[in-house]
Amino acid sequence: MPTPLPPDWTDRLALDRAHVWHPFTQMKVHEADPPVPVVGGEGCDLLLADGTRVLDGISSWWTCLHGHCHPRLMGALERQSGQLDHVMFAGFTHEPAVELVIRLRRRLPANLTRAFFSDNGSTAVEVALKMAFQAQLQRGEPGRTRFGALRHGYHGDTLGAVGVGELENYLTGLFRPLLLACERVEVPEDPRRELEGDATGWPERLEAARAALRAFFAEHGERLAAFIAEPLLQAAGGMRMWPPELLQELRTQCDAHGVYLIADEVMTGFGRTGTFLACEQAGVAPDLLCLSKGLTGGTLPLSMTWATEALYGLFWGEPESGRAFLHGHSYTANPLACAVACASLALFDDEPVLAQAAELSAAMADTFRILAAHPAVRQPRVLGTVGACRLVDPATGQAHPAEERFGWTLHRRALAHGLLVRPMGDCLYLLPPLSTPPDRLREAGETLLALLD
Ligand SMILES: Cc1ncc(COP(=O)(O)O)c(C=O)c1O
Incomplete structure (x- = not known):
């Protein structure tokens, strides 16, 4: 279970709010919803300061290949x-x-x-x-x-x-x-x-x-x-x-x-x-x-x-x-x-990195096939280790209006459930490190399905 942030993080977040300007961010959002402190990286996971372990479902902006803090690197x-x-x-x-x-x-x-x-x-x-x-x-x-x-x-x-x-x-x-x-x-x-x-x-x-x-x-x-x-x-x-x-x-x-x-x-x-x-x-x-x-x-x-x-x-x-x-x-x-x-x-x-990527690709297709059953999911697709779909409001069949900030809410809720995703507009995608075990990806799919419900 996540615990409250350690006290030193309360201070650091105050300093962050006072002086740091984050990328791609309307900073006013952080008044109510501060940036999430990350204290570690291990394999395909990030470790948050509140004790949560999250699957890095987007490879930290598409960078991480072999997992975080890989011993050889x-x-x-x-x-x-x-x-x-x-x-x-x-x-x-x-x-x-x-x-x-x-x-x-x-x-x-x-x-x-x-x-x-x-x-x-x-x-x-x-x-x-x-x-x-x-x-x-x-x-x-x-x-x-x-x-x-x-x-x-x-x-x-x-x-x-x-x-x-x-x-x-x-x-x-x-x-x-x-x-x-x-x-x-x-x-x-x-x-x-x-x-x-x-x-x-x-x-x-x-x-x-x-x-x-x-x-x-x-x-x-x-x-x-x-x-x-x-x-x-x-x-x-x-x-x-x-x-x-x-x-x-x-x-x-x-x-x-x-x-x-x-x-x-x-x-x-x-x-x-x-x-x-x-x-x-x-x-x-x-x-x-x-x-x-x-x-x-x-x-x-x-x-x-x-x-x-x-x-x-x-x-x-x-x-x-x-x-x-x-x-x-x-x-x-x-x-x-x-x-x-x-x-x-x-x-x-x-190491068989590309063979692992092929396994991940197959798991990605399984994951998006499962997600495809949800009425909010349209156009599920996969290329290599990248899976994506469009998210719509099932009531209207249209993308959620930008002011609803549906993607951001999904991103924050998924974090609390151990998954880092960050939709772009109406595009939900998964792009984890190539070394991600296929089972972890399938779990991520189940988490997303539950959250969409
Ligand atoms: C295709 C492509 N080119 C260039 C860039 C820019 O890279 P950077 O963010 O390292 O400047 C990106 C970043 O996402 C990208 O996806």
């Missing part, structure tokens, strides 16, 4: 912390960074040969956008001043990344006057991912979507520096699962129109969708690849933007040529983060 951190904490990466290098590049390269499409480090998903995207634009300039295409992107996309919260994300939502719309020039096109959700999907007419719809992509590139292709997409799964856009055939079409169109293809696998990378990268399921190799979140197994901030040799070659020259990529961050390639990332990749080599 923590051991690597401890070893590296006795060796080298940090050093600037311009003009210097170190073993964890080189080892990480070598380990990762083996798992990526062969055309990606050059790795640029930064420290979060948004900056990995900023780097890709800037690289693409500068590469186009340096190959004599100064007119390519715009980007292409998918509607419902999300690529981070820095201004460049916001500019290529969906604008018609509460997160980003107000920044419109400050953003990059971006043309957007929509891809349909893939009914084959739905557990009760009706794929009638799908071949025709797929063909129409292909034609729409071709028309988009015919209209905008000559002015685009790059096209960015989250392969197969638009995560923050509502866990929209879209067809690999259209990623293939994007590759074809980018090639035909001299546009770089940026795969933002910040969320989909590292086994989340069942394969190491989601791109693999379409047999597509991008020109630029953004990785973060699971890169360190979910322990430390780190990101990478991988580029092809051809793109890299456009930056090559004498110092006075002005062709260098003049971008970097204080913590670029932090050695502690790189060492942990190496340990995380070593787990992929030494």
